[in-house]
Amino acid sequence: MPHDTPLIATIVAGLGLAFVFGAIANRFRIPPLVGYLIAGVFVGPNTPGFVADAGLANELAEIGVILLMFGVGLHFSLKDLLSVRAIAVPGAIVQIGFATALGAGLAWMLGWSMGAGLVFGLALSVASTVVLLRALQERRLIETERGRIAVGWLIVEDLAMVLALVLLPALAGVLGGQEQVEGHSSGLPSLSASYGVWGVVGITLAKVAAFVVVMLVVGRRVIPWILHYVAHTGSRELFRLAVLAIALGVAFGAAKLFGVSLALGAFFAGMIMSESALSHRAAEESLPLRDAFSVLFFVSVGMLFDPFSLISNGWPVLATLAIIVIGKSLAAFVIVVAFRYPIATALMISASLAQIGEFSFILAELGVGLKLLPEQGRDLILAGAILSIVLNPLMFLAVDWMKPWLERRAGKTAPLDEAKPIGPATEPGQLASVAAPVKEDGPPPRTALTGHSILVGYGRVGSLVAASLKKAALPFLVIEDADKTLAKLRDDGIETVSGNAASSEVFAAANPEGASRLILAIPNAFEAGQIVLRAHAANPKINVIARAHSDAEVEHLKGLGADTVIMGEREIARGIVEEVIEGRAETAEEPKAPIT
Numbered sequence: 001m002p003h004d005t006p007l008i009a010t011i012v013a014g015l016g017l018a019f020v021f022g023a024i025a026n027r028f029r030i031p032p033l034v035g036y037l038i039a040g041v042f043v044g045p046n047t048p049g050f051v052a053d054a055g056l057a058n059e060l061a062e063i064g065v066i067l068l069m070f071g072v073g074l075h076f077s078l079k080d081l082l083s084v085r086a087i088a089v090p091g092a093i094v095q096i097g098f099a100t101a102l103g104a105g106l107a108w109m110l111g112w113s114m115g116a117g118l119v120f121g122l123a124l125s126v127a128s129t130v131v132l133l134r135a136l137q138e139r140r141l142i143e144t145e146r147g148r149i150a151v152g153w154l155i156v157e158d159l160a161m162v163l164a165l166v167l168l169p170a171l172a173g174v175l176g177g178q179e180q181v182e183g184h185s186s187g188l189p190s191l192s193a194s195y196g197v198w199g200v201v202g203i204t205l206a207k208v209a210a211f212v213v214v215m216l217v218v219g220r221r222v223i224p225w226i227l228h229y230v231a232h233t234g235s236r237e238l239f240r241l242a243v244l245a246i247a248l249g250v251a252f253g254a255a256k257l258f259g260v261s262l263a264l265g266a267f268f269a270g271m272i273m274s275e276s277a278l279s280h281r282a283a284e285e286s287l288p289l290r291d292a293f294s295v296l297f298f299v300s301v302g303m304l305f306d307p308f309s310l311i312s313n314g315w316p317v318l319a320t321l322a323i324i325v326i327g328k329s330l331a332a333f334v335i336v337v338a339f340r341y342p343i344a345t346a347l348m349i350s351a352s353l354a355q356i357g358e359f360s361f362i363l364a365e366l367g368v369g370l371k372l373l374p375e376q377g378r379d380l381i382l383a384g385a386i387l388s389i390v391l392n393p394l395m396f397l398a399v400d401w402m403k404p405w406l407e408r409r410a411g412k413t414a415p416l417d418e419a420k421p422i423g424p425a426t427e428p429g430q431l432a433s434v435a436a437p438v439k440e441d442g443p444p445p446r447t448a449l450t451g452h453s454i455l456v457g458y459g460r461v462g463s464l465v466a467a468s469l470k471k472a473a474l475p476f477l478v479i480e481d482a483d484k485t486l487a488k489l490r491d492d493g494i495e496t497v498s499g500n501a502a503s504s505e506v507f508a509a510a511n512p513e514g515a516s517r518l519i520l521a522i523p524n525a526f527e528a529g530q531i532v533l534r535a536h537a538a539n540p541k542i543n544v545i546a547r548a549h550s551d552a553e554v555e556h557l558k559g560l561g562a563d564t565v566i567m568g569e570r571e572i573a574r575g576i577v578e579e580v581i582e583g584r585a586e587t588a589e590e591p592k593a594p595i596t
């Protein structure tokens with residue numbers, strides 16, 4: 001090599017091996033992230049051969065965290081965040097308390113100090129942003145109520161960890177460690193001497209509050225202004241660059257100036273950008289970058305792992321894993337059910353939080369640096385993280401498996417699913433299937449309609465179709481899966497089955513056997529094709545009208561049995577042509593006709 005290029009080598013080795021092992025994992029029907037972790041172990045210092053730069057890999061992973069949280073912020077509004085505070089705040093606090101107590105118990109059994117127990121317990125109590133968001137994204141859950149609770153919960157945990165990172169150096173002396181850490185930047189060790197512990201807590205909270213206020217007051221004006229300005233230049237490249245620069249800039253500034261975590265800063269940047277429709281699209285374009293960097297996150301975790309530590313640490317590793325996977329899940333489940341949420345919601349939240357990741361590593365490093373945590377503690381945290389991340393997809397499978405059983409039992413003892421503090425409200429006189437918050441609560445109730453039309457999707461196309469069907473007094477129902485659109489359907493008083501129409505349970509609830517027509521008003525032709533097949537299996541005589549956006553899609557859908565396929569772009573052209581021809585006729589006949 002002409003010169004040393006550790007950054008390039010790390011990116012190439014990381015992405016390249018992650019691809020190879022990810023593809024192998026996929027081949028064996030294992031989630032690809034397991035492959036990414038294995039790739040990490042291979043380029044890590046604990047296995048022979050090429051060793052990537054762990055420091056660089058970590059920083060690259062941080063960019064992944066920033067972009068992921070930015071993306072989540074884009075789909076969140078302040079209202080969404082506040083709407084889940086009643087469950088997210090107490091939930092996260094009780095869960096952190098419980099997991100910390102369990103961790104401290106294990107530490108005590110291993111003969112560690114009280115300080116070690118506290119750091120160890122805290123590290124086990126906080127879930128990984130990347131793992132949680134990837135899991136929610138894969139299952140299209142981010143924009144559901146359950147997803148919002150999980151993200152709100154994560155943000156509270158994030159804030160708690162920001163406090164913990166600042167407080168530990170201050171408390172290290174009291175807890176039996178040493179106060180100063182060389183080169184540690186996120187803590188405020190020197191402050192503790194002059195202000196005391198409560199002073200440090202106060203300063204930290206004041207900084208977080210200052211950041212939020214600055215974002216809501218200044219950011220809310222400046223960010224849209226910058227975006228509008230750049231949009232006027234007409235350069236798409238500059239616009240994308242502006243979005244990326246703002247996301248990374250706000251995250252970095254939040255961390256450096258306000259001591260807030262990078263993830264939290266990015267989340268706020270995204271949330272503010274989501275208020276402008278203009279930026280939404282451009283921001284979505286940052287997604288490929290986001291995915292690439294979040295892969296590097298898993299690689300960097302794999303790098304830290306020493307497979308041989310599993311053998312030397314046998315039972316403590318298993319106990320650590322049990323705390324993360326079983327202890328934390330049980331705590332979350334009990335809390336969510338205690339707040340009278342449906343069992344499905346409680347299970348999903350438990351599964352998504354049953355893992356640990358980046359914050360735990362940072363806490364472990366800090367604990368070791370402060371001489372609070374023995375090195376064995378860090379090894380256990382790492383092993384627990386790797387194993388819980390690998391097991392996480394299995395947790396979701398287990399949840400699907402346990403749900404019907406638990407719901408049956410709950411149905412016998414208490415009507416848990418009846419009261420929901422938030423979510424769709426039932427208004428007297430509304431159609432039962434309209435009012436039911438079906439999406440969160442297992443299989444949706446089956447419609448009583450027959451000879452009806454099933455309309456899939458209530459967006460730009462579907463809502464117009466529905467209005468005409470209503471006007472013509474034709475019986476119909478809508479299948480829709482976005483929460484916001486569901487609320488609109490409820491307001492419009494239209495019978496709805498909520499959920500993904502491609503799922504057999506959801507589609508069956510629309511009574512396809514008794515329906516006369518299926519109208520597919522969704523933009524994704526692959527999904528639409530799957531629904532056509534399902535419909536024909538249930539009712540070979542059903543008439544299918546579908547929507548497409550290219551000739552290839554028209555062919556695909558017709559090939560699968562759709563009777564009529566309307567190609568959007570062709571209809572737009574037809575509309576334009578009509579306008580031009582009619583417009584020309586009008587101008588010729590009545591030159592003074594008003595332009596509409």
Ligand code: AMP
Nearest residue numbers: 457458459460461480481482500501522
């Ligand atoms: P538009 O492209 O504006 O007509 O919106 C399409 C609508 O269809 C959106 O409201 C989506 O939430 C909804 N949608 C897309 N795919 C599905 C699906 N598989 N099941 C139910 N609704 C869907």
